[in-house]
Amino acid sequence: MKFLEKLINFLSHLSCLVLMIMMLHVFFDVSFKFLFNSPIVATLSIVSYYYMVFVVFLPLGKTEIVHEHVYADVITRLFPEKIQFMFYIFASLVSLIYFLCLGYQTFLDAVRAYQVSETYMANFVFYVWPSRWFLPIGFFTMAIAIIYNIKKAFLTKSVLYQKSDMDDLI
Numbered sequence: 001m002k003f004l005e006k007l008i009n010f011l012s013h014l015s016c017l018v019l020m021i022m023m024l025h026v027f028f029d030v031s032f033k034f035l036f037n038s039p040i041v042a043t044l045s046i047v048s049y050y051y052m053v054f055v056v057f058l059p060l061g062k063t064e065i066v067h068e069h070v071y072a073d074v075i076t077r078l079f080p081e082k083i084q085f086m087f088y089i090f091a092s093l094v095s096l097i098y099f100l101c102l103g104y105q106t107f108l109d110a111v112r113a114y115q116v117s118e119t120y121m122a123n124f125v126f127y128v129w130p131s132r133w134f135l136p137i138g139f140f141t142m143a144i145a146i147i148y149n150i151k152k153a154f155l156t157k158s159v160l161y162q163k164s165d166m167d168d169l170i
Contacts, residue, residue, distance in 0.1 A: 004148055005065070008141060012062035015055050022051035045120055049128045057138030064145035081158065088159045089150065096146045103139035110136055 025043060033039035063069055076087050112118075113129035120126040153159065 008061040011058040015059045061141035061145040099143040106135035
């Protein structure tokens with residue numbers, strides 16, 4: 001599973017880099033707009049169709065691996081550990097099916113977008129089909145991370161979410 005961890009860390013670090021590039025792009029766009037009355041062309045489109053999609057979907061696997069997704073476990077933490085484990089596995093399997101379906105559908109959408117060279121209506125030709133591939137990559141990475149966490153849960157025989165501040169209140 002070292003390859004999976006390296007892939008997930010790579011995508012996460014790449015997302016951080018893209019986030020910084022997006023920040024600089026927007027900074028320069030606003031600066032040029034106010035200093036020279038000449039904003040950078042297509043900033044909104046590039047941010048919306050490339051940067052944001054990249055930053056949101058590619059680090060999904062990292063978020064799953066480190067158990068930082070939102071868990072609604074206020075009630076289930078009161079149950080015995082075996083029942084918590086069963087809930088965790090059930091929720092993980094439902095999530096796995098969900099993300100595999102999302103990955104499959106967005107893969108089909110990305111293929112279709114590539115085949116028709118999907119563009120965005122603007123004053124120039126703005127291709128958006130490459131950004132369609134970020135979604136299936138993110139969703140399939142998430143599904144692989146869920147499988148990894150299920151395997152880890154079975155090996156440790158415990159629920160893998162992080163201890164929260166709520167635990168101190170219970």
